[in-house]
Amino acid sequence: MNKLKLNPSSITFLPILVCIPLAYELFINFHIGGIELFKEFIISAINPKINNEIIFTLVKRLNETIFIAFSSWLISITFGVIFGILSSEIFYKILNLPIFLKRFLNLFLTFIRSIHEIIWGLILMQIYGINFSIGIIAICIPYVAINAKVFSEQIENINLKTIESIKEINGIKSSTLITLLWSPVIETFKNFGLYRLECAIRSTAVLGLFGVGGIGRSIFLSFQTLNFRELWTYLWGLAFLIIISKELLKKINLSKTSRKFLTSFVIALFCISLFSLSFFVYFIFNKNAMPFNSINNLLILNFNFISYEFLKLVLETIVLCLLSTGIAISFPPIFILILNNKIGITITRIISFLFRLIPPPVLILILLMFNDPSISLAAITLGLHNAAITSKLLLANLHNQDNKQYIAMKSLGVAKRSSWLFGLFIKQANSYLAYCAYRSDIIIRETAILGVIGSVGLGWQLQESLSSFAWEEVMVILFVYSSIAIIGELINGKIKSNLT
Amino acid sequence: MNNPLLELKEISYKNKNNFTLNKVSLRIKSGEKIALLGKSGAGKTTLISILNGTLRPNKGSVKLFNTEFDKLNLYQKSKISTIWQDLRLIEDLSAEQNVNCGLLGKRSFLYAFKNLLNISSFKKAHQYMQVCNLKKSIFSKNISKISGGQKQRVAIARSLIQESDILLADEPFNNLDPKLASNIKNLLLITKNKNKIKVPRTTLISLHRLDLLDGFNRIIGMKNGEILFDLEKTKLKKFHLNKIY
Numbered sequence: 001m002n003k004l005k006l007n008p009s010s011i012t013f014l015p016i017l018v019c020i021p022l023a024y025e026l027f028i029n030f031h032i033g034g035i036e037l038f039k040e041f042i043i044s045a046i047n048p049k050i051n052n053e054i055i056f057t058l059v060k061r062l063n064e065t066i067f068i069a070f071s072s073w074l075i076s077i078t079f080g081v082i083f084g085i086l087s088s089e090i091f092y093k094i095l096n097l098p099i100f101l102k103r104f105l106n107l108f109l110t111f112i113r114s115i116h117e118i119i120w121g122l123i124l125m126q127i128y129g130i131n132f133s134i135g136i137i138a139i140c141i142p143y144v145a146i147n148a149k150v151f152s153e154q155i156e157n158i159n160l161k162t163i164e165s166i167k168e169i170n171g172i173k174s175s176t177l178i179t180l181l182w183s184p185v186i187e188t189f190k191n192f193g194l195y196r197l198e199c200a201i202r203s204t205a206v207l208g209l210f211g212v213g214g215i216g217r218s219i220f221l222s223f224q225t226l227n228f229r230e231l232w233t234y235l236w237g238l239a240f241l242i243i244i245s246k247e248l249l250k251k252i253n254l255s256k257t258s259r260k261f262l263t264s265f266v267i268a269l270f271c272i273s274l275f276s277l278s279f280f281v282y283f284i285f286n287k288n289a290m291p292f293n294s295i296n297n298l299l300i301l302n303f304n305f306i307s308y309e310f311l312k313l314v315l316e317t318i319v320l321c322l323l324s325t326g327i328a329i330s331f332p333p334i335f336i337l338i339l340n341n342k343i344g345i346t347i348t349r350i351i352s353f354l355f356r357l358i359p360p361p362v363l364i365l366i367l368l369m370f371n372d373p374s375i376s377l378a379a380i381t382l383g384l385h386n387a388a389i390t391s392k393l394l395l396a397n398l399h400n401q402d403n404k405q406y407i408a409m410k411s412l413g414v415a416k417r418s419s420w421l422f423g424l425f426i427k428q429a430n431s432y433l434a435y436c437a438y439r440s441d442i443i444i445r446e447t448a449i450l451g452v453i454g455s456v457g458l459g460w461q462l463q464e465s466l467s468s469f470a471w472e473e474v475m476v477i478l479f480v481y482s483s484i485a486i487i488g489e490l491i492n493g494k495i496k497s498n499l500t
Numbered sequence: 501m502n503n504p505l506l507e508l509k510e511i512s513y514k515n516k517n518n519f520t521l522n523k524v525s526l527r528i529k530s531g532e533k534i535a536l537l538g539k540s541g542a543g544k545t546t547l548i549s550i551l552n553g554t555l556r557p558n559k560g561s562v563k564l565f566n567t568e569f570d571k572l573n574l575y576q577k578s579k580i581s582t583i584w585q586d587l588r589l590i591e592d593l594s595a596e597q598n599v600n601c602g603l604l605g606k607r608s609f610l611y612a613f614k615n616l617l618n619i620s621s622f623k624k625a626h627q628y629m630q631v632c633n634l635k636k637s638i639f640s641k642n643i644s645k646i647s648g649g650q651k652q653r654v655a656i657a658r659s660l661i662q663e664s665d666i667l668l669a670d671e672p673f674n675n676l677d678p679k680l681a682s683n684i685k686n687l688l689l690i691t692k693n694k695n696k697i698k699v700p701r702t703t704l705i706s707l708h709r710l711d712l713l714d715g716f717n718r719i720i721g722m723k724n725g726e727i728l729f730d731l732e733k734t735k736l737k738k739f740h741l742n743k744i745y
Contacts, residue, residue, distance in 0.1 A: 161584070164554050165582070168554055168580075169601065169604045170574045170577040170578040171605045172608070178609070178613060179590070179601055179604060179612050179615070180590075183590060184592075187592060
């Protein structure tokens, strides 16, 4: 018998096996207690509430969302570029600076990146109370580090020979550096930076659920009062904002950018970095921070409270992450394979848009209408939300791909699904898996969101410790969270480098 | 003047357990036009990389203007320009921006910044590009969108605009048709030209095509990381070439 040989395509489909334990647990926890509410929720989607009062609130909340999301996006991109350059090896090579500075910076960035913006938001809210600035700072902290990582990876890809040839011209170091870094920075901004605005809008909406202003606050309040028609008005408003922002950003064609635009862009970056630095310093030292007695509280790690229960929560977090990743990887290709026609693809696009639109905390509350809380429920929530994101990328890549092989296979009489699999998907499998590896880094961090709303994992313990101002416990949880995220990131990094 | 412009003494360079250069000594005087011959893997690119300071030899010394290479300042180092075999242009910049990069050694940071923003003057770059037979239509085109031969000429224009004293070129005529290759070779070797552009007085060019040897006054033959012959062009015989090919 031949040995089983795994290739990227088969690895993409295999994680569907996580559905076996998930389906079992979801089946035994199934109930019909909230089925009427669920029906009402679905019907309300096509019958949202529209009146003067709600439109006024919607516009006001959208304005708040735009303000928080846009400010945090702009600041995080600016500092992402700066830290991306500072954490790339080329910077130290050209300026002849000691490389240990880069290692220190990378360690710091890895730590702040490993903690989700919701956790930063909750911590800052406990310290400084609720206000707009919390939303901006909470998003900026991990976003700066995430952006820095992406920018630095792209900068590291500069051909060594190009570096040599520019160095050989023997210009001043700053000129050499800017000439080498300019193109990768601009390209990364075009391909990745603009997309981060959409992420910032989603993060603002999720932070709103936890008290920071914006549309999320209204979504949460209308869900709490089971006012689904109102809830859908806000959700469609959020969808409108995401679509409009995406379309507007598409209009910015940087390859045909005018000189004026580029010059003002660079000046804007400079001004933003100065302004946000001064604002950050002002915020830290001028806000009332009564519950937060001393910085010393943040320097103490009390490991005494680690018990069997705590370790169980850690394990739950890891299992939740693995199950969600399995769903996020396998669902999109299977869905597209089964519904492989124009109508099927359109349905897949609509479903994936809805799952991206509804914030995971709201999604889990909807699923709780007919299921008891469990790891499986949390996993399916997080998995579906992330599968919606991976499916968007997969569909876009498949659409842009040359389909000659697919047409050739079909013309040979091969079945449509087999032609799709071997003529189209097989070429995408590698890069799709590499993206999923990156996505699983995000899933690890996102487990915190579901934990915080009382579902499973460490997030729940964090919420408890934060509520009782037990900063020593909070620091231990952050340390453990960060360790899980960093280990996950290292494993995913290995997988990514093997795939690409 | 007897002092050499560039001097290598007993240079050895080891790369991944193999000696790619073995005890090479070379003196290059001002005004010399040197052709470097040898099969692929003979060590020509390594020799050029050591001459321009990109590679550091494991043994021996490299001197420019009678000073150890490591002790040279940026201005002195900018007296050498190089045309690389693999061109090493910046793919995302336009042809004229790439040529302007050649001026980085003589201009300030602001110039580099303006060049990237596309708001610097391209007058000088255009002059050099025209001399290298590049048409106006490709000046502002992205490097990734022009042909191999055009890229080659952009790389040549970038090194000429540096107005260096010494030009090192690693097989610079590879992608050019015979007529164009001959024209460009003449441009690189003839210092006084009708185009009124400054061309380096001293050149060392590695070659594969023997039909381009006219105009050189010194020929160096390399094999297995060693210099097998180093003689005046007029003394080159067929048996010399048989030694290296």
